Amino acid sequence: MFFNKDIETIERSSLVKLQEERLKKALEAANATKFYSQRFKENNIDISKIKTIEHLRDLPFTTKNDLRLSYPDGMCAVPREKVVRMHASSGTTGKSTVIFYTKKDVSEWAAQVARGMYSAGMRSTDVFQNMMGYGLFTGGLGLHYGGELLGCMVIPTSTGNSPKQIELMQDFGSTIMHITPSYALHLGEVIRNEYKINPRDLPVKKAILGAEPYSEETKKKIEELWGVDAYNNYGLSEMNGPGVAFECTHKSGMHLAEDYYIAEIINPETCEPVPDGEFGELVLTHVNREAMPIIRYRTRDLTRFIPGTCGCGRTMRRLDRIKGRSDDMLIISGVNVFPSQIEGVIMGIPEVGNNYQIVVDRENNLDRLHVRVELYAKMFSGDVKELEKLKSVITNRLKSVIIVTPRIEFCEPGSLPASMGKAVRVIDHRKL
Numbered sequence: 001m002f003f004n005k006d007i008e009t010i011e012r013s014s015l016v017k018l019q020e021e022r023l024k025k026a027l028e029a030a031n032a033t034k035f036y037s038q039r040f041k042e043n044n045i046d047i048s049k050i051k052t053i054e055h056l057r058d059l060p061f062t063t064k065n066d067l068r069l070s071y072p073d074g075m076c077a078v079p080r081e082k083v084v085r086m087h088a089s090s091g092t093t094g095k096s097t098v099i100f101y102t103k104k105d106v107s108e109w110a111a112q113v114a115r116g117m118y119s120a121g122m123r124s125t126d127v128f129q130n131m132m133g134y135g136l137f138t139g140g141l142g143l144h145y146g147g148e149l150l151g152c153m154v155i156p157t158s159t160g161n162s163p164k165q166i167e168l169m170q171d172f173g174s175t176i177m178h179i180t181p182s183y184a185l186h187l188g189e190v191i192r193n194e195y196k197i198n199p200r201d202l203p204v205k206k207a208i209l210g211a212e213p214y215s216e217e218t219k220k221k222i223e224e225l226w227g228v229d230a231y232n233n234y235g236l237s238e239m240n241g242p243g244v245a246f247e248c249t250h251k252s253g254m255h256l257a258e259d260y261y262i263a264e265i266i267n268p269e270t271c272e273p274v275p276d277g278e279f280g281e282l283v284l285t286h287v288n289r290e291a292m293p294i295i296r297y298r299t300r301d302l303t304r305f306i307p308g309t310c311g312c313g314r315t316m317r318r319l320d321r322i323k324g325r326s327d328d329m330l331i332i333s334g335v336n337v338f339p340s341q342i343e344g345v346i347m348g349i350p351e352v353g354n355n356y357q358i359v360v361d362r363e364n365n366l367d368r369l370h371v372r373v374e375l376y377a378k379m380f381s382g383d384v385k386e387l388e389k390l391k392s393v394i395t396n397r398l399k400s401v402i403i404v405t406p407r408i409e410f411c412e413p414g415s416l417p418a419s420m421g422k423a424v425r426v427i428d429h430r431k432l
């Protein structure tokens with residue numbers, strides 16, 4: 001049932017004690033960095049007074065920009081000779097930021113990730129095809145070491161090269177794949193249309209999905225297309241990478257590795273904590289890392305803690321699916337719209353295929369939202385009236401969710417840019 005029962009089922013009070021012990025060490029390590037020693041000094045912070053999780057709230061936040069400003073190693077707490085690896089974030093929203101790891105950090109991360117994968121039902125007999133980017137991006141190597149620690153055979157295919165992915169999957173009987181949701185949809189389509197193979201007939205039984213926001217509807221679509229059981233996995237390079245929170249087989253949220261992180265959920269505008277169970281921005285303090293003890297990091301990711309306990313017996317709290325990033329939010333004619341809301345609606349419509357694109361521009365000083373939607377090929381052989389009807393169904397459903405009236409454009413399958421890694425689905429011409 002468990003990879004490490006003692007820690008996975010730890011009682012709350014013991015967990016808090018462990019977190020606070022680790023917090024003390026993390027603050028001492030932070031104080032050894034150029035960045036934090038200066039920040040603490042400027043704010044008259046005496047870290048020896050920060051003893052509890054409540055006290056932690058007195059400390060300033062750390063942002064992605066702080067990481068950029070301290071480039072290359074202003075946030076590194078150990079001498080260079082103790083560092084065994086570095087990674088860099090993919091730079092979705094700007095210049096990349098660098099994270100360092102000691103030998104201990106790498107092995108602790110592997111144990112964290114292995115535990116999460118185990119909770120999703122992965123065992124040593126599994127063949128694990130890891131289709132996340134290897135290299136500076138944490139997605140590939142992060143789960144790679146977890147898979148090895150579990151004793152699985154790991155196939156490090158990385159992203160792209162669909163023909164090779166398919167060949168290896170068939171020849172080595174991959175049972176679990178780790179893949180971005182957008183690439184899962186694309187690859188499934190390639191297998192079905194170009195190889196004339198039903199993805200459901202392949203040996204893959206489970207998919208670990210992560211690295212980008214996606215909706216429940218997209219997850220269902222992937223499960224249907226591949227005939228797999230899909231599990232959500234959340235992470236960000238600043239907090240190690242994938243495996244920060246992992247869905248267990250009860251599939252009711254992702255257990256946060258709370259022995260590694262102290263989490264807060266705040267209102268992104270006021271920065272005050274939100275009431276328990278409400279959505280807000282996730283703020284994480286890494287308390288189990290030697291090289292980069294990041295304090296109160298504003299992830300920009302919007303989620304909430306799911307109230308109650310999980311049927312699996314794990315006591316670590318569960319995060320809800322990430323709704324999006326606070327900086328992803330589009331303001332269209334004054335209305336706040338998250339791309340994930342749009343995705344949730346269109347992916348729930350059976351005629352809609354596997355890709356879409358959101359384009360926002362300005363016409364005569366008015367914001368316009370265009371949603372380009374790929375339809376399955378069979379839809380184009382029928383009646384034009386049917387297409388018009390479908391268009392108005394989609395328009396109305398979207399309007400009821402996002403208030404804004406979109407212009408829908410239908411596209412042939414495979415005509416929108418395909419994603420091999422993290423998908424770029426929003427083009428905002430107002431910002432270009």
Ligand code: ADP
Binds near residue numbers: 090137209212214
């Ligand atoms: P960057 O911030 O440059 O994209 P990362 O590669 O570290 O750098 O990406 C981490 C981000 O990816 C997270 O902050 C989050 O927005 C997104 N992400 C990762 N996993 C998930 C997931 N399971 N669901 C939704 N979003 C995710």
Ligand code: ZN
Binds near residue numbers: 251313
């Ligand atoms: Zn659980």
